[in-house]
Amino acid sequence: MRTIEDPGLVEEFKERLLAELAETVALIEESREYRAPVELDQQSVGRLSRMDAMQQQEMAKDINRRRQHRKVAIEIALSRIRDGEYGYCTACGEPIAVRRLEIDPVFEQCVRCAP
Template sequence: MDAMQSQAMAQDITRRRQHRKVAIERALIRIRDGEFGYCAGCGEPIAVRRLEIDPTFEACVRCAP
């Protein structure tokens, strides 16, 4: 049972790392394209404080899901 739980935890960690990697890659693309810091939903600037918390955010507070 412990081995199955350890395997499930390892798979979850791998999924989380992959998700984070994709988010970082998307942020880098937005930087390259000059779109970083602007909301993907409304086009308004994303609050600096929000980006300080997580620079991979793609939406302002109002448009965030």
């Protein structure tokens, strides 16, 4: 059974986090045009089309907020790896189950302490 003390395991999580960070940053950049203000041009866009565009813009902004939140969580996990604190619960200090980290490598707390 692998434990968080295994340096190879921590390196695997680090690689996974770095790959997800790169993908998340790329998605944030790609979605920039979808978050741009909707232009008021009554000649080319009808009222319903503009409302649809505004709704799509709001959805894009919400997706971007979630991506930004995920980016921060990944950066925190990478910081914990650099500091040698990764894989240990921030509340009780006990090791976080490897299976829990496999589900989501940004988890900071063990199952007992998680809200």
